Amino acid sequence: MENGRKDSFTLAILVNNKSGVLMRVVALFSRRRYNIDSLSVSETENPDISRITIVVHGDRNITEQIILQVEKLVDVRKVYEMTMDGSIQRELVLIKLNADETTRTHIVEIGELFKAKVVDVTPSTITMQITGSLEKLDSFLELVRPYGIVELVRTGMTALERGSRPLSETTFGDEG
Amino acid sequence: MKITGADIIVECLVEQGVDTVFGYPGGQVIPLYDALYRNRGRIRHILTAHEQGASHAADGYSRSTGKVGVCIATSGPGATNLTTGIATAYMDSIPMVAITGNVPISLLGKDSFQEVDIAGITLSITKHNYIVKRIEDLASIIREAFYIARSGRPGPVLIDVPKNVQEASYEFENVPLKEVAPKVSRLREKDIEAAVQLIKSSKKPMCYVGGGVIRADAADVLNEFLDRIDSPAGSSLMGLGAVPVSSERFTGMIGMHGTRVSNMAINNCDLLIVIGARFSDRVISKGSTFARQARIIQIDVDPAEFNKNINTEIHVVGDVEVVLGRLLKLLPEKISHGEWMTSIKERKARFPMQVAPHAKRAKEILEALDEVLPDDSYVTTEVGQHQMWTAQYLKKIRPRRFLTSGGLGTMGFGTGAAIGAQVSHPDARVVNIAGDGSFRMNSNELATIARYKLPIVIIVMNNHALGMVRQWQDLFYEHRYSETTLDTPLDWVMLAHAYGVEGMDLGPEDDPEEVLKRAFDLKKPVVVNALIPSDDKVFPMVAPGASISDMIGFVDLNPLVD
């Protein structure tokens, strides 16, 4: 339970920013039957490097296996497990909910509790944007679900280490 | 100097020390073949009958020399025909570089004639692969590919070169070869020390030796280590030869068709030292009962092998030869396990593999082969019963001289591998021990053997059946021989003659030693059709899903004890 959900872990993977690299990582996960809960990928401060954030579930043993297998890919520079305490983990959710005059204010109030932003309103729906950790998003979604979710989209978790050192400068293999 | 992409490929191959390549031409590699033609004095090209044969030949070249094997094919069907050989090499960690041509870049992705996405297809059976999109990158990609193939845990790398890249011109300059040092970057002193402590406190150590020892050329240091810590050793199929079959320490194979002695030692030892082995399901069978009582040290160059199939306690990451050398340094004094070694020797006498009523004829033939075969010969096998019998009974099994497809179990491997071994060792004897089913798969390579006059001896252990499958049908499917009888009359001697190869029969009444001696004395390619019964078995055996302690079909000379 490293990122707030049971049996789920967040990995940050620094890869060469080349075509086909994401495919190699994903193909490895599918071939070895590792489960991906969410995945996000983008360029980093260094245009030669992309960063893939993957949330996986499985026991500790599987997570270690995943790290070791992913490290073997030639285009992978570094794999790092992002812990709850040691990292900031965020995901963006866009959600369209059923909302009429009677329910709209309730929904907005719930949203305020979670610092969600209203981004669109129609006579019958309200669309909100919320960012946060898995835990926060899970509890928000639980509270608004009864109003009726029309559509929901999530970007996938992304994460950054706390502290001053960038991931690309941490060495691995010396953790214990 | 500006040269074409095709010439850059050839120059890079020469730079990497490649003297021989195996392949088959086609539309999208004509420029490369033109460069090979112009450079035929520098690199020898062996034309096989089929690209699969080329891939296995490159594999056999690599297994027998330790160098990177190279195979070449055209796009589309040429490339897909390589895949079985690439997968075979991948599963057994064989360094190989496969070069394929492809349609010009402007036609890529348009379902052009003979276009396949070979990089996509081979994604999961290569260590890495490339599509060369720019001539500027070609040389550095080839150099990197060779480095990747050889470094760490070796494996195959594929380079797909579109035709227009072969035709384009670019500056080329030789660069010094990048040395591949034994991998020790993640070797930690404290793991070595922990291993030493466990070894010192062990009363009944056992070693499980795998193909990693062969790949690392670590057999000598391994045997020194076994003597130092006074331990018996069993091996996987891939590890055979690392410990001499004649050694009193050697208990035979472990696992499904292992020996009773090996399997008992695994489940009786107090310390299991796993050296360059990966706990294949063919070895461990029912994992939850494998060496449960023992503490386990695992030494491997690939840390992803730790805790994959079996959880192990001490993990030592690094080149096996280096690690064993370090252990020897830290264990300067000989350790003695007299009682344990005596009990191993007693068990070897009590459960002898040499008594084999279930495979009498095959064993006789293999024993005759042992008599006839020079010590420095190369033995390849196909896949099936004959392969297991060879592993169980042949004594002349030595590192890099016993070539068999372990991980993928590829029927048709042996003939190609024999070509690779013979081409790279023209003066040595090479024998392929085949089954009739397997030999049918790639017997077209007799054309290659004849073309290059390779004096390979192919012994077809002819049981008129897909014996290994038939054995399972006998034991677990109530003798329903679904599609495993090969009773179409086939005159093997005539088939050999058709290719201009010698053929001989080794009938049930013939003296195998006499026939084999004649075959080897010809010093020519020859197919020996060795008839054996259809219903012989590979025993002992662990039934699927059973513990390796529960073997069937072993011989016990002293059943009243225990």
Ligand SMILES: Cc1ncc(C[n+]2csc(CCOP(=O)(O)OP(=O)(O)O)c2C)c(N)n1
């Ligand atoms: C390419 C391929 N196809 C199918 C199999 C499955 N298979 C494993 S052993 C075997 C029988 C091999 O028969 P043969 O070569 O005659 O050897 P024998 O077992 O009779 O010694 C088969 C079909 C395989 N290993 N490889």
